[in-house]
Amino acid sequence: MRDIMVGSSTEFDTVLELCQDQHRRIILAVLAYEKRSLTVNDLRQTIIEHNHHKPITEIPEEETTQIRLSLIHTHIPKLEAFSLVDYDQERQVVEPTIQFDQLEPQLSVILDADPGLEPPIAL
Known part of the structure; x- marks a missing residue:
C-alpha cells in the first residue's frame, strides 16, 4: 500500500489520477x-442510478x-x-480511512468541479 503524504508534491497528482475515472469519482463522492x-452493492447501485437515472431493476x-x-477488480x-479505503472482501464492505478524511478537501475541489456529478450523490 502507498500512503499519500498530505501536503506532499505528489498529493495533487495522485488525487487527479484517482479522479480520472467517472466510477471512481462517484465512489469518492458517495463516500x-x-x-x-x-x-x-451500495456503490454499484449509486453508479447505476447516477449514470442511468433508473432503478437497478431496470438495468440489464x-x-x-x-x-x-x-x-471489485479495478476501482476499489x-x-x-x-490507502483511501479499506476493503473487507468477505463482507464486501468498503470503508473510508483516515487518509481519505485527510484528502477529502482536495477530493472535494475536484468532485465539485465535475459537471457530471449532481450533488449530493447519496444512497
Missing part, C-alpha cells in the same frame, strides 16, 4: 457524502454484473492501494 462504510443484468466486477483495489 465523502455518506461518511460511513458502504457495501459493493450483464451491465450490473460488469459494474460490480469493475468495482486502486483506492485501497493509495
Whole structure:
C-alpha cells in the first residue's frame, strides 16, 4: 500500500489520477457524502442510478454484473492501494480511512468541479 503524504508534491497528482475515472469519482463522492462504510452493492447501485437515472431493476443484468466486477477488480483495489479505503472482501464492505478524511478537501475541489456529478450523490 502507498500512503499519500498530505501536503506532499505528489498529493495533487495522485488525487487527479484517482479522479480520472467517472466510477471512481462517484465512489469518492458517495463516500465523502455518506461518511460511513458502504457495501459493493451500495456503490454499484449509486453508479447505476447516477449514470442511468433508473432503478437497478431496470438495468440489464450483464451491465450490473460488469459494474460490480469493475468495482471489485479495478476501482476499489486502486483506492485501497493509495490507502483511501479499506476493503473487507468477505463482507464486501468498503470503508473510508483516515487518509481519505485527510484528502477529502482536495477530493472535494475536484468532485465539485465535475459537471457530471449532481450533488449530493447519496444512497
